[in-house]
Structure formats: C-alpha cells, structure tokens
Amino acid sequence: MNMATPTYQANTSTEQLRQSTCPYCGVGCGVDISCNVNGRVVSLDKICGTPEHPANHGRLCVKGTNLLETNSLGGRLLHPTIAGEKVEWDTATRLIADKITQTVAQYGADAVAFYVSGQLLTEDYYIANKLMKGFIGSANIDTNSRLCMSSAVAAYKRAFGEDVVPCQYTDLESTELLVLTGSNTAWAHPVLFQRIQRAKLRNPNMKVVVLDPRKTETCTLADLHLPLKPGTDVAVFNGLLNFAHTNGSIDANRVHTFADGLDDAVAAANDMDIDSVSQYSDVNANDLLTFYRWFCDAERVITFYSMGINQSAFGVDKANAIINCHLALEQIGREGAGPFSITGQPNAMGGREVGGLANMLSAHRDIENPKHRDSVKSFWNAPHICEHQGLKAVDLFDAMASGKVKFVWIMGTNPVVSMPHREQVENALRRCETVVVSDIVNKNDTLDFAHIALPATGWSEKDGMVTNSERRMSRQRGILPPPKEARHDWQIMCDVAKKMGFEDAFDYSHPYQIFDEFARLTAYENDDEKLLNLAALVGMTQQEYDNFSPVQWPLERRSDGSVQTIRPFTSLTFPTDNGKAKCIAVTPQLPQQVTTASFPFVLNSGRSRDHWHTMTRTGKAAKLHAHMPHASVSMHPMDAQALQLSSKAYVSLSSEVSGETPCIFPVSIDEGIRRGELFIPIHWSGVWGSHSKLAKLYAPATDAISGQPELKHAAVNVVPTSFKSFGQVCIREQDAQRLGDSWGDYWAKTQTAHGVSWSVASHLDISQWLSHLLTRLPKDWVIYQHKNTSGVCLVGVHNDTVCAFVSLGQVCPSQSPDWLLPMGGIDSLLNSALTNDTLSNLLHGRVDDAFTKGAQVCSCFNVREKTISEAIEAGCQTVDELGERLKCGTNCGSCKPRLSEMLNAFASLEIPSVETA
Known part of the structure; x- marks a missing residue:
C-alpha cells in the first residue's frame, strides 16, 4: 500500500486536536494529540491526557507523556521482505497463502499456528481468530496475553462462568480496604496508582495493604506491607478464608443462595490457621492477624492483583483463592468491592473478547461446547470450525521444536525475549519450515528467525478498538497515514485469506465493518447466556464509529436509544448453568522451579518504571533510558x-x-x-x-x-564475574548503527539524546583492547588519545565534528560510584563542533555539574537524587513542596513514589535530641 503523494498548499496550516488511546498498559488512558495539518501532511506536535476520558481524567505516566518521542520512522520495518530481500506485497502475501494451503494439505490444519499480541487492536484480533479457527480450521492461535493474564481468565471462568472482571476504576476510589497483591502498581500502572493516592488523601480512613516479597515503590502508600515468601499466596488467602469462617464473619446461609462450593473451599483451608500461614509464608503472625481483621471488618474491599498472582504454575488457584474470599464475605457486585485483575497490555481484554487465546472461541464462546461451535460456524458461514482447543504458547513452541508445527505467523510480539526457556524457543523457530513475522521494527530478537517479514502499522497509524482492564472500550485512532509500505494487520490477513479462496468472508474496506460483525456475533444466539453482548452497538455507521466515546460492557439500550453500562453481578446472579458462582477448593502448592544447592537463589522479574515490554517503542526515547540505563x-x-x-x-x-x-x-x-x-x-x-x-x-x-x-x-x-578492563563507548546516532554493538566481551546499550552509549567490559588488558577498538573505528576519523595512570580516553572526530568518545580503564564500576554519571555530559558534546575546550573536556572526562547529581528520579525534568536530597535537607517536607521547588512530580507523576521514599528515609534518620538547661 503506497502512500499518496502529499500536496502542499500555502497558508493552509491549521491546528487540530485528535483523540486516541495510549498503546501501553491495560489502564487504557485517553490521549489528546495536538496536530499541525498542512494540506495532506499531518505532524504530531504535543500530547497530553484526555481530561474527559474516564480511565485517566487527563493523567499520563512518563511513558504516555513521551509517546511522540517514540514515534519516529527510525528503526521501522517499511517493506515486505523474503529471506531478507525486499519484495512486493502481492509476492509476500501470495507466498504466505500458498505456504498455509500447502501445509494444511500435507500435514493438516494443526500444523499451522498464529502467535499474536495484546498490542493488536480488536479488529486485527478478530480477523486473526476468524481466519484461523473458522477457515484454516485449527485453534492453534495463541497470544502473548497467555504470559500475563490467562490465569486470571481461567479463574474468573471457574468462579463466574464467564471471563468478566467484576470491578471498575472508580471502585479503587470508593473502597475502604485496598489489597494490592502481585503488583508493583506504582511502576506498572502509575496512573491508577495516582488515583489511589488521591483516594487515600480524600478518605484518610481508607487502608492499603501490599502483599509483595519486595518492598517496592508501591509500599509508600501502604498501611501494611506483608513481604510474603514467593509462591505462598494461596496459603495467605486460604488463611483469610479460614479466619473469616472461624470467627463467624461468613453468613454461610446467605452465601449458599448465590454461590456453590463454599463448604468445600472452607474445608480445604481449615488447616491454615494464622500460625501455619505465618510459618508457611514467612510473614509475621501479628501482621497477618491485622490484615485478616481489616478484611473481615471492612464494608467494601477491593483485591487488586496482577502478574505476581498470574505468572505462576498455580496462578489459577491463586486467583480463585482471592475470589473465594470475596464470595464468602459478599465483597462483590457492588461499588468498591470485588476481585480486580489488572491486565498488562493495551488490548489484552479485547483479545479475550474475540477469542484470542487457543482455548476459546470468539465472543466468549467455548471450543468444547458443541452448541457454541455450531453457532460461531453458522454466523461466520465458515467451511471449518476448530473441534478442540489449540496449543497454548509454551506447548506451541514445543510443537514447533518437535516438527509438528510447520508454519507460524507471529504478529506484534517478540517471543524470543518474552517466552520462558529462550534456548527452546530459538530452537523451535530454527526448525519451523516457515516463520512469518509482522512487526513495526526492523530489528528484534525474533525477526532474526523470520523467513518472511511484513511491515505493520503502529500507534498513531492503526485504527480500531481496544478494551482496557475495566471492560471499557475506547478507540485508537489512525491519525497519520501508514508510512512507506506498512499495512494494518487486518488488511494483511484479509489479503492472505482472499488469496486462499475466502474472498467473501474477508471483504472489508474499513475497521468499523469488522467491529460491527464482531458486535453482531456477541449478540447472535446469545439468549442472555453471556454478559459480553454488544447488541447495543450493532449498526454503527462509519461516522459513529469514528466518533465513538469510551463505554463499558455489559450494555443495554434504553428506550430513548441511549446506551447504558450495567455493573456485573449486582443481583448476585452469574452466567453459570444454575446462576450461582462457584467457590473453588484450592490448596497451597510449591512453585515448580525450586531452589537447590546448585541453584540456591529465587529469581523474580517484572517491569521497570519507564520502559515497556521489549523496548521496541520506549527504547527509541533517550529520556526513558535515563531513569534506568x-x-x-x-x-x-x-x-x-x-x-x-x-x-x-x-x-x-x-x-x-x-x-x-x-x-x-x-x-x-x-x-x-x-x-x-x-x-x-x-x-x-x-x-x-x-x-x-x-x-x-x-x-x-x-x-x-x-x-x-x-x-x-x-x-x-x-x-x-571478573573482567580485566572496563569502559564506556558513546557514538553519535548516525554512526552507531553501522559500527555495531560488539565493543567488548560484555556490552549493554543505552539510547542517549545525541547518540548511543555502551557500558563495556573485556577479558583483554587495556592495550590489547585498545588496539582492537581502533581497528573498528572509521579510517577517515581523526583519533585523539589521552592516557593516564587509570586508563585511556579516545575522541573520534570527522570534519571537525565530535563523532565518538571512548573511555577504557582497569577500574570496575563497583569501585567507581560515578561510572555512568558523566555520560550525559559526554553525550551532549556529540555532533558538536570541535574546539580546544571541547577536546580537553572529553579527553579528561570533565562534564557539567548537572550530570554528577546522582541517579535520575524525575524523567520529565531530569531531576536527580542529589538535587532532591539537598532540597529535602533545606526544608522541603512533602512531595508537593519538592514539586514547587524543583518541578519533579509535577508532570506525569511517575516519580512521586520515589520522592515519597526519599522523604520517608530522611524523616526516619535518628536526630539526636538537644537538652536545654
């Protein structure tokens, strides 16, 4: 798809406001984008939160605030390739269609697989599932959402009969007790954390409990932190259920009217008294008692949980242990109460709605249910419908490695980085006969294995729907035209489907048509069986779709034609066979990866504050590297x-x-x-x-x-690990890519404002390493050197412009606390004109004082630790006072938890009392 040639008209430049949705986490923040429109040329000038969007009310975290910094075409995949060679779109999609057809004919439909992403829009997701499950005839389509929220989905289905999150963000602001477990909310979902902070200020009686093995920034808001032993969540919540039962907090007769299984769940928890839980989970017994009393006594409780619960070999049981407590204590179906799973990706929920996981059909239908299969097949007029569940992510790559899956199409995700057992994933992709990758970047760990690479559109180009963690559908709007030959994912898949002979079923010209078809499917033969019923949205025109305002399901259309959201489960009736929820008997289980004498440490992983997934977007913004290089x-x-x-x-x-x-x-x-x-x-x-x-x-x-x-x-x-030599390499942007990354036996790369910086180490001594590095630098550069007792500095110059700086020494970074700090100052001199002062400063490692102020805390205004500490020592006592003096925390607010930590640390210092005579 080639872009039309822009036309330029004099004096026609106008400013416009466009609205979209942030492409990062599952909070689903609305964003306002100020655009400059000149004829057919659109440029994005400024971004801020949408004040009227109910998910964020104008707030954005540091990632959302810097979205435009990541939106350049640098590093984009812009042309289809086969075996690394540029080809026409028709050639690429024809080859993909032929490969799928041949694979199905030779090996069967289950030899084909799609692996997709929570980054896709709902319309993309829908087409992928329709093509795979209804026309290719296999359920071998799974998603990276398998890695983040599939356990929450399974637990909701076990308990409620349907994957329905029973809460919304306003509940976080109206609850009496908020339990945060398995979530460093301050970093993973900063905008929601700010809403919680504000709620706690408005209601001083609100209590916050954090269950987390680590003391994270989220704990700055906690009235109680339970640093439980990893993997012991079921024991803690079974202990709560047992405590509630033993102390008469459960009205069993009342619970039996709307939930089955309470007696079995309580029996499974009856050996989890406080002392047993304390020993099992390594949590102080008095703290457990406090938590249990608060939970049982509170009128309204929200348990807010994320990856720390889900990413487990027993994640479903963990989530059901939480849900059991909410059902038993009737903390569900009303404002400020419920078990609230928070998703990690912008459209993980939308993917769940359209059947994005290998064990479900679109519109919350079940593959194992013949009635559901026949209904979906009939609606699609599909030649096939998958008869059994497909391969889930880990099993899918195992099947690739064993040769059972011959063709895989990976869309918008980077499984070599995100999947466990990377060695096996790489082996699987090497063995797979055809690997197709659709992405926006021209380089990542997975693209190295692609036989066919397809350029997809990204945020600000894609046009469609997303659903956030509170079931709220919002529009991600296409503002810019697709660059070069990039295409929307749904367009690519429809092109392939048509070449496979399915022209009529995949004949769409706009995503509103796809969404309307999906909405009609949710209503088709539903008979109020599923809460996911979008009948009220059927029949939208393109203009109504383009002007769509955020709305939550479940929905009903009023007599006046307006659409109203219904809170789930207010009547304590659930979408199960008998209308009752299910308490699930669960028992604590140890993690599968247990420590041994050879492997004695437990490794946990999670998000950092300023980056996202595998950094294909945030990695382009120098400002987002500064907090954690x-x-x-x-x-x-x-x-x-x-x-x-x-x-x-x-x-x-x-x-x-x-x-x-x-x-x-x-x-x-x-x-x-x-x-x-x-x-x-x-x-x-x-x-x-x-x-x-x-x-x-x-x-x-x-x-x-x-x-x-x-x-x-x-x-x-x-x-x-020992190295003989250590160093820093800093090279201006235009030279960095052609010179590559391998500057030592070890290297770690950071994007900077004017180039790229590497922290490096080598097993060679300095003289050997220096000789090797000099051979890598361009021959037309002038190289200046300065040696001293600790090492050597190099400056590369071309046409009297500074191109590179290299510093090598024998001092390990552990012995030099400021090792990384000067690089900001060095970087600012890249691409500048060479002067005697510049050369002298570089060769002697002299930088501005601004870059020796400690680690960065505030990314928006580049405020560093030492500056903040000095302001605290000078009398600033609150986060607001620090903001007034230094501006930190006054833009996106992502640094506020760290500011609170620093204030608390200063306040906790022991100051000797002075006795007066």
Whole structure:
C-alpha cells in the first residue's frame, strides 16, 4: 500500500486536536494529540491526557507523556521482505497463502499456528481468530496475553462462568480496604496508582495493604506491607478464608443462595490457621492477624492483583483463592468491592473478547461446547470450525521444536525475549519450515528467525478498538497515514485469506465493518447466556464509529436509544448453568522451579518504571533510558556481602535450562528484597545487551489449567564475574548503527539524546583492547588519545565534528560510584563542533555539574537524587513542596513514589535530641 503523494498548499496550516488511546498498559488512558495539518501532511506536535476520558481524567505516566518521542520512522520495518530481500506485497502475501494451503494439505490444519499480541487492536484480533479457527480450521492461535493474564481468565471462568472482571476504576476510589497483591502498581500502572493516592488523601480512613516479597515503590502508600515468601499466596488467602469462617464473619446461609462450593473451599483451608500461614509464608503472625481483621471488618474491599498472582504454575488457584474470599464475605457486585485483575497490555481484554487465546472461541464462546461451535460456524458461514482447543504458547513452541508445527505467523510480539526457556524457543523457530513475522521494527530478537517479514502499522497509524482492564472500550485512532509500505494487520490477513479462496468472508474496506460483525456475533444466539453482548452497538455507521466515546460492557439500550453500562453481578446472579458462582477448593502448592544447592537463589522479574515490554517503542526515547540505563540484578545486602559483591559489580546467572552462555548483569544492592531472592526487570533483550537474555533462566513450567508460565520464580546460581578492563563507548546516532554493538566481551546499550552509549567490559588488558577498538573505528576519523595512570580516553572526530568518545580503564564500576554519571555530559558534546575546550573536556572526562547529581528520579525534568536530597535537607517536607521547588512530580507523576521514599528515609534518620538547661 503506497502512500499518496502529499500536496502542499500555502497558508493552509491549521491546528487540530485528535483523540486516541495510549498503546501501553491495560489502564487504557485517553490521549489528546495536538496536530499541525498542512494540506495532506499531518505532524504530531504535543500530547497530553484526555481530561474527559474516564480511565485517566487527563493523567499520563512518563511513558504516555513521551509517546511522540517514540514515534519516529527510525528503526521501522517499511517493506515486505523474503529471506531478507525486499519484495512486493502481492509476492509476500501470495507466498504466505500458498505456504498455509500447502501445509494444511500435507500435514493438516494443526500444523499451522498464529502467535499474536495484546498490542493488536480488536479488529486485527478478530480477523486473526476468524481466519484461523473458522477457515484454516485449527485453534492453534495463541497470544502473548497467555504470559500475563490467562490465569486470571481461567479463574474468573471457574468462579463466574464467564471471563468478566467484576470491578471498575472508580471502585479503587470508593473502597475502604485496598489489597494490592502481585503488583508493583506504582511502576506498572502509575496512573491508577495516582488515583489511589488521591483516594487515600480524600478518605484518610481508607487502608492499603501490599502483599509483595519486595518492598517496592508501591509500599509508600501502604498501611501494611506483608513481604510474603514467593509462591505462598494461596496459603495467605486460604488463611483469610479460614479466619473469616472461624470467627463467624461468613453468613454461610446467605452465601449458599448465590454461590456453590463454599463448604468445600472452607474445608480445604481449615488447616491454615494464622500460625501455619505465618510459618508457611514467612510473614509475621501479628501482621497477618491485622490484615485478616481489616478484611473481615471492612464494608467494601477491593483485591487488586496482577502478574505476581498470574505468572505462576498455580496462578489459577491463586486467583480463585482471592475470589473465594470475596464470595464468602459478599465483597462483590457492588461499588468498591470485588476481585480486580489488572491486565498488562493495551488490548489484552479485547483479545479475550474475540477469542484470542487457543482455548476459546470468539465472543466468549467455548471450543468444547458443541452448541457454541455450531453457532460461531453458522454466523461466520465458515467451511471449518476448530473441534478442540489449540496449543497454548509454551506447548506451541514445543510443537514447533518437535516438527509438528510447520508454519507460524507471529504478529506484534517478540517471543524470543518474552517466552520462558529462550534456548527452546530459538530452537523451535530454527526448525519451523516457515516463520512469518509482522512487526513495526526492523530489528528484534525474533525477526532474526523470520523467513518472511511484513511491515505493520503502529500507534498513531492503526485504527480500531481496544478494551482496557475495566471492560471499557475506547478507540485508537489512525491519525497519520501508514508510512512507506506498512499495512494494518487486518488488511494483511484479509489479503492472505482472499488469496486462499475466502474472498467473501474477508471483504472489508474499513475497521468499523469488522467491529460491527464482531458486535453482531456477541449478540447472535446469545439468549442472555453471556454478559459480553454488544447488541447495543450493532449498526454503527462509519461516522459513529469514528466518533465513538469510551463505554463499558455489559450494555443495554434504553428506550430513548441511549446506551447504558450495567455493573456485573449486582443481583448476585452469574452466567453459570444454575446462576450461582462457584467457590473453588484450592490448596497451597510449591512453585515448580525450586531452589537447590546448585541453584540456591529465587529469581523474580517484572517491569521497570519507564520502559515497556521489549523496548521496541520506549527504547527509541533517550529520556526513558535515563531513569534506568541498563538492567541490573537486585540483591539483598547480606547476600551481596556473602558473595563479596558491591554495587555495580558484575555477576553471571545460570539455571538448569539456561545453556552454556550465562546471563551477566551488574548488581544493585536493595534492602527491600528478601534474603536469598533476586529481581531483574524484563525489558532488556539481546538487542540491548550481549548477556541480557533473561528468558534463558526460566524453565517452561506452566499452570496446568491456564498454560501460563511461571515467570516469577526461577531457581538460579549467582557467580561473581571478573573482567580485566572496563569502559564506556558513546557514538553519535548516525554512526552507531553501522559500527555495531560488539565493543567488548560484555556490552549493554543505552539510547542517549545525541547518540548511543555502551557500558563495556573485556577479558583483554587495556592495550590489547585498545588496539582492537581502533581497528573498528572509521579510517577517515581523526583519533585523539589521552592516557593516564587509570586508563585511556579516545575522541573520534570527522570534519571537525565530535563523532565518538571512548573511555577504557582497569577500574570496575563497583569501585567507581560515578561510572555512568558523566555520560550525559559526554553525550551532549556529540555532533558538536570541535574546539580546544571541547577536546580537553572529553579527553579528561570533565562534564557539567548537572550530570554528577546522582541517579535520575524525575524523567520529565531530569531531576536527580542529589538535587532532591539537598532540597529535602533545606526544608522541603512533602512531595508537593519538592514539586514547587524543583518541578519533579509535577508532570506525569511517575516519580512521586520515589520522592515519597526519599522523604520517608530522611524523616526516619535518628536526630539526636538537644537538652536545654
């Protein structure tokens, strides 16, 4: 699809406001985009939160605030390729159609698979499932949402009969007790965290309990933190159920009128008294008692849970243990009460609605239900319908590795980085006969295995619907035309489907037609069986679709024609055979990846504040790197001391499945982590570091019901790692890509404002390493050197412009606390004119004072730790006062939890009292 040639008209430039939805987490924030329109040329000038959007009311986190910084065409995939060679679209889609047809004819439909993404829009997701499950005839379509929320889905279905999140964001503001478990909300969902902060200020009686093995920024809001042993969540919530039963807090007769299974659930929990739970979960018994009393006494309770619950070999049981407590204590179906799972991706919920997981059909229909299969087949007029569940993500890649799956189409996701057991995933993709990858980037860990690569559109180009974690549908709007030859995912799939002979079923010209078809399917033969019924939205015109305002399902249309949202389960009637919910008897189970003498540490993983998934978007914004330039492994001070490690020293991590090459990370000392446990953020991949392949360490242990991998609990070994030499390489942007990444035996890359920076280390001594590096630099550069007792500095110059800076030394970063700090100052000199002062400053490592103020805390205004500490010492006592003086926390607010931590730390210092005579 070629873009039309823009036309330019004099004096026609106008400013316009366009509205869309943020493409990051499941909060689903509305964004206002100020555009400059000149003829047919549109530029995006400014972004802010949509004040009237009910998900965020104008708030944006640091990632959303910097969306436009990630929207350049640099690093984009812009042309279809086959075996790395540019081809026409017709050639690429014809080959894909032929490969699918041939594979089905030779091996059967189950030899074909799609692996898709919560980044897709609802219309894309719908077409993928329609094509795969109704026309190819296999359910082998799974999604990266399998990795984040499939256990929550399975638990809701077990308890309620349907995948229905029973809460909404306003409940977070009206509850009396908010339980945050398995979620560092302050970093993973900052906008919701700010809503919670505000709610707590408005209602001082509101209590917040955080259940988390780590003391995270979320704990700044906690009235009580329970640092439970990883994997013991079922014991804690079974203990709550047992306490409520023992102390007469459960009205069993009342519960039996709307829920089955209470007696069995209570019986399964009857050995979980407070002392037993305390011992099992390693939580103080008095703190448990406080938590249990608060939960039983509160009029309204929300339990807000995320990956720490779901990413487990027993994640479904964990979620059902939570739901059991809410059913038993009637904390559901009303304002401020309920079990609330929060999703990690912008359209994970939309994917669930259209059947994006391998074990479900579109519109919340079940594959194993013949009535549902016949209904969907009839509605689609499909030649086939899948007869059984497909392969879930881990099983799908295992089937690829064994040769059972011959063709895979990966859309908008990076499984080599995100899936457990990276070695097996890479082996699977090597063995698969045809690997198709649709993406917006021209480089990531998965594209290395693609036989066919297809350029897809991204945010600000894509046009369709997304559903956030509170079941609210919003529009992501196409503002810019697709660049070069990029196409929308639904268009690509429809083109392939037509070439396979399914022209009539995939003949769409606009996404509103696809959404209307999906809405009609949710109503088709529904008979009030499913709460997902979008009959009230059927028949929208293109204009109504384009002007669509956010709305939550379940929906009903009033007599005046308006559409109204209905709160689920207010009548305590559920979409099950008998209308009752189900309490599920669950018992505590140990994680599958247990520690041993050879692998004595528990490894946890999760999100960092300013990055997203595998950084294909946020990695382009220098501002988003400043808070955390590289991944590190967090470790308790006593564990570090036992291994004779200091902060920033390098360690190698290995596990039973990691292969011969270890993961290498610098150490971060963290008093908030439990002894014997580690934490590493998930975002850095092989693109960003030579040894940053975290997924290697996780075994493919999965939940038997949901298939969700255990990505919060690996057993690993930690070994101090020695290098002879260390260094920093900083190269301007236009030279960085052609010179590559391999500047040492170890490297970790960071995007900077004017170029790219690498932290590097080598097993060579400085002189050998220097000789090697000099051979890599362009021959037409003038190289200046300055040697001193600790090492050497190089400056590369071309046409009197600074192109590169290299610093090598024998000092390990652990022995030089400011090792990384000067790079901001060095970076600011890249691409500048060479002067004697500039050259002298570079060769001697002199930088502006602004870059020696400690780690960055506020990304929006580049406010650093030392500056904030000085302001606190000078008398600032609140986050607001820091904002007034330094501006930190006054834009996106993502740094506010850290500011609170620093204020609390200063306040807790022991100040000697002064006795007066």
